C-alpha cells in the first residue's frame with residue numbers, strides 16, 4: 207500500500223461502510239420508496255426527500271471518517287474523537303427516521319402484500335443491527351477491553367446488516383418488481399427467514415472466541431436460513447423467463463450463498479475456513495454477486511435504461527467482470543488446493559474489479575444524460 211494509505215484496516219472500514227451506507231442502503235431505500243408508493247397509491251411526502259438527502263450526505267461522510275483510524279480515535283486539535291463510530295451512529299439515526307416514515311406511509315395499507323412483509327422484517331433487522339454500532343460506541347467511550355464483546359458488536363452490526371437488512375429487503379424488491387409482471391407465490395417464508403437469520407452473525411466472530419454450543423445455535427440457524435432462501439430461489443426459478451440476465455446472475459449467487467450455509471454445518475469446516483481468506487470471497491459473493499447485481503438490474507429497469515441499445519452489453523460485461531473477480535477470490539481462499547500463485551490471483555482480482563466499477567460509472571452517466579434529456583423535453 208502507498209504511504210498515504212498506510213492503515214489498511216482503516217481503509218477497509220472506509221470501503222465497507224461507504225458501500226453499506228452509501229451504495230446498498232441508499233439504493234434499497236430509494237427502491238422501497240418507489241415500490242411502496244405504487245402499493246399505497248400515494249405520492250411520497252416531502253419528508254422522504256429530506257430523509258434521503260440527509261442519509262446520502264451522512265453516508266458520504268463515512269468514507270473520510272473511517273479512512274484514517276477506522277473505529278479508533280483521531281486527534282483533532284486538542285481532542286481525540288472516534289470519528290468512525292460517531293458517523294456510524296449518525297447514519298443509524300437516519301435509519302430510524304426512515305423506519306418511522308416507512309411505518310407512517312405503509313400503516314394505511316388494508317392488506318400487507320408479500321413484498322411489504324419482507325420489508326417490514328428487513329427494517330426490523332436493520333434496527334436490530336444498529337444495536338451493534340451503539341455497542342461499539344459504548345466500548346470506545348467506556349474504554350471496555352473485552353475482545354468477545356467487541357467482536358460480537360462488530361458482527362451484530364456488519365453481518366446482520368448485510369444478511370438481514372440487505373438480503374430480506376432485496377427479496378422484497380425482487381418480488382415487488384416481479385409482481386408487476388406475473389402472479390406472486392401464495393406462500394413464502396418471511397418470519398421464519400428473519401428469525402433464522404438473526405443469530406447467524408456469531409459465525410463472523412473468530413472460532414477461538416465462540417464456545418461450541420453458541421457455534422451450533424448459529425450454524426443450525428444459518429443452515430435453516432439457507433434452506434429458506436432455497437425456497438425463495440425455487441419460486442424464482444419458476445418465473446425465470448421474466449428475469450433479466452443481471453437478476454438471474456444475482457439469484458444464482460444467492461443460491462451459492464445458501465449452499466455455503468449448509469456446507470458450514472460440516473464439522474470442522476468453519477474453523478478451517480476462518481484460517482483462510484475465504485471470508486473475503488464469502489462477503490463479496492453476497493454483496494457484489496447477489497446484492498449489487500440485483501440492485502443494478504432493478505435500477506436499470508426502473509430508469510428505463512434497458513431500452514437503450516448499448517445496455518444489451520451491460521449484463522454480460524458485469525457478469526464476466528464480477529464472475530472473474532469472485533473466482534479469483536475463491537481461488538485465494540482455497541490457495542492450499544490450487545496451483546496458481548497468490549500474486550497472479552490477486553492481480554486478476556484487482557484488474558477484474560475495474561469492470562464492475564466501470565459498469566457502475568456507465569450506468570450513472572447514462573442516468574444523468576437521461577435526466578438531462580427529460581428536463582430539456584419538459585422545458586421545451
Ligand code: HEM
Nearest residue numbers: 218219221222225226229230486489493494498559562563
Ligand atoms: C469492485 C468491487 C469491490 C472491490 C474491488 C472490493 C474490494 C475489497 C477489498 C480489497 C477488501 C479487503 C479484503 C481484506 O483484505 O480483508 C474488501 C472488504 C470488504 N468489502 Fe469490498 N470490494 C468491492 C465491492 C464491495 C461491495 C459492493 C460491498 C458491499 C456492498 C463490499 C463490502 C465489503 C466488506 C463488508 C468488506 C470487509 C471489511 C472488513 O473486513 O472490515 N465490497 N473489499
